[in-house]
Amino acid sequence: MSKVLNDGLQQTKKPIGWNGKTLKQMRREIDEISKETGYYAGLTELSLKESDPIRFEKIYSKLRGGIVHARETAKKVAASPIVEQEGELCFSLYTPEADSIVTSTGIIIHVGTMGAAIKFMIENDYEDNPGIADKDIFCNNDNHVGNVHTCDVHTLVPIFWEDEVIGWVGGVTHVIDTGASAPGSMPMGPVQRYDDGYQVTCRKIGQNDVLSKDWLLESTRSVRAVKYWTLDEKTRVAGCHMVRDLVLDVIKEEGVDTYKQFIREIIEDGRRGFVNQVKTMLIPGKYRQASFVDVPFKDLDLPSFARINTIMHSPSEITVHEDAKLEIDFEGTNRWGWHPFNATPVSITSGIWVMLSQTLVPNDRINDGAYYASKFGVPYGSWLNPDDIRSAHSNTWHALVSAWSPLWRGLSRSYYGRGYLEEVNAGNAHTTNWLMGGGIDQYGQLSALNSFETAACGVGAGAVKDGISHSAALWNPEGDMGDMEIWELLEPLLYLGREILPGSGGAGKYRGGNGWQSLRLGWGAKEWSMFVAGAGAMATDCGLMGGYPASSGYRFIAHNTDIKERIAKQLPIPLGGDFDPDNPIWDTSMNAETIHRDRQAVSTQEEFKDYDVIMNYLRGGPGFGDPLERNPKFVEQDLNERLILLRYAEKVYGCAFTEENGVYTVDIRATKERRKQIRKERLERSDPTKEWMESEKVTIMNKEASLQVKHMYAESFALSEKFTNDFKDFWNMPKDWMVYEDELNVPMLGSHINRFKQ
């Protein structure tokens, strides 16, 4: 019966694509001709651009200016500090087939994710059912459709000209809460899709520009921070409609045929521009790197199959081909897991574009042209491409930011080789901690918090300059920690401190930008729980060319403190930053029933009461070059500005100082001697690498390593023959040596692909 009905619909509905085609036909044609010719839409010539370049640029500027304007205006509708303060939103314009044409500023990773959602609708014949009509409104936040994580909610609106779809506009905001098993937008606690929160799969939520009542009722009953959710949605709809009006105005001015030609040419122009940038900036060849993130779940309150310590392994090989095609292959990445850090191929590749827009292609022509000039390898079954719809994704960024960071290093080797030293960047910070929680807030309302102080972490060092401290996050180039006063208004947490954490940026000839800490005091919530989400047991990237990695993270939480009594008695309380964790003072400025000061930098919900204390530590960036080559005067300045600790200024940077009234002055002559001595000690304590490899090989032969290390390798071995062969070749391992998941006595639920069991 259903089939008959569908067939009937297909026969009666007129296609909404161009020239009587369906959107699905258009999508296939674009793919085929682009692949066949090597040019987007088969455009070997840019006739509009070449015949009337001024007009071409004018159309582009109108669209780009208009879409940025729409974002800035719509942003004011929101009340959520994540959107309104941090700018966590973005609008993007697409072709009918969902290739991006132009995008706004903001969280531009969603150029790809919203395109994936529209493609999903096209592929699933939405044109027939539920139908795509002028003034419809669709919503998506389904991770497995290609979203980054549940909290990135998309509003998608088709744009019609007469009876044809002339394009789509998408708007996204990062909402504060998604009704997951724990509060906050990127909660810890979800280990499978069904814990990740309210997921909407490309659903039609409005017609004739009006949101449906059933949608409004259902969605607002499904999340915690309802007022923010509601105003976020109004923000997205307003922005989408502004962009739709903009497009229709441009068509009225320029004519629909010109517009159609323009949207094809601007993407092909983007492709050519990208190829040109690759040839201008890079060196053909191969670049290899890897990064790692800890998943210390063994002792967390989670289902048994998720309670395991493991490591997320992110190797990458960049190939810059002779024809300037850029290829990035993540072969060797280990298995997805029962944690909320899994990703989808769209999220890793779209994120790479965010990164590239800040380095290789730093211009406003961000569209799908670059996508057509590149190639990605994302292994199926790995955490970048789970082969199971049950995978959780609520905190995808935990590992994504680590997977991207080594790519900076690869590109920077090219920049360094070509002499573009001003472009070198040692990597990005692990943009954590995510301070999250929720409950009944200080206003008596059901609410949630997700501090976006994380938008201001340390930048990686360059080849000729230090990384900037507390200033950036890879995923949002605007980088803003937000005002304390605003956070205090919105969250039931007062500030006891906000201070740079010395040494949190990696040491080097040029040091990574430092991270920082805020210390928050529970205040006013009726019922509240909190947790932390950051990397703790591992540095999430290396340094570059002799610089050290940024420091890793840790947790500080105190429950049931005596701070109320101390305030009444005017006794010292914890204030400022945890300046030197070897000699902590917070712990001595209060008594507490429980203090967590450890590397367990991810945790699940714990009740959090008034006068409880929690630290939010935002990480620093990696360093560049040997620290012994740092200008001693820079070290002196760092020391006097409390950016490093004295003992590390002496030991790591090899500087000697005199001190008077708390002001340090570097002794250049003594520094020279000390550095000479450190170099001598280096040679004494080190071994020829090949000799060291022999001893390391013995530990591998004997399988001497922690369970989490062996588990990581076993998973990569099970998925990748190439990684296995490279590993065994490097260490010259016997043919029969192997580490299998089966031998580790770990939960194996969901471990599907296993090349040893085929």
Place this chain on the structure above:
Amino acid sequence: MAKYDKKVIGELIDGRLEFYQLKEMMSSHKDPERFQLYREVLQERVPWDDPILLSYGLHLYIVQKKNGDRIVKCDCGHEFCDYKKNWKLHARIFVRDTEEKMNEIYPKLMSPDPEWQVIREYYCPGCATQLDVEAVPPWYPILLDFEPDIDTFYNEWVKLPLPNVK
């Protein structure tokens, strides 16, 4: 399009440009002659005569030898190996695999946990300069991190003659 002379490129290498100058460099279209100028400045600075083919990293170069070999060489003069091989295997290594060794670099809790990850420092056997630092789990293979296609780069991309041994 921006254009710079050797003096500016020298100041860039030395880290002596002000931030506004760097910012202008970053915002401008790249100067196509940069590679050649940069290579010449570097060549003038090293204390040896082997022609530099490519700057391979801070202190490291791929140089052309008389016998046709292309090798990785430190500016101190130490020669590592053929550029297609991994220079780190010919360096000296120090591995930070205990809390105590980690604490020499990072305050408590701010270093990797050695049960999860170690820090490998690679030094030049000639001058003891720290040339690279890796943060990897135990057992991780030492990656050959950069394998440039020098001939395509010279012949087809920058269209320059390969420097010859005099």
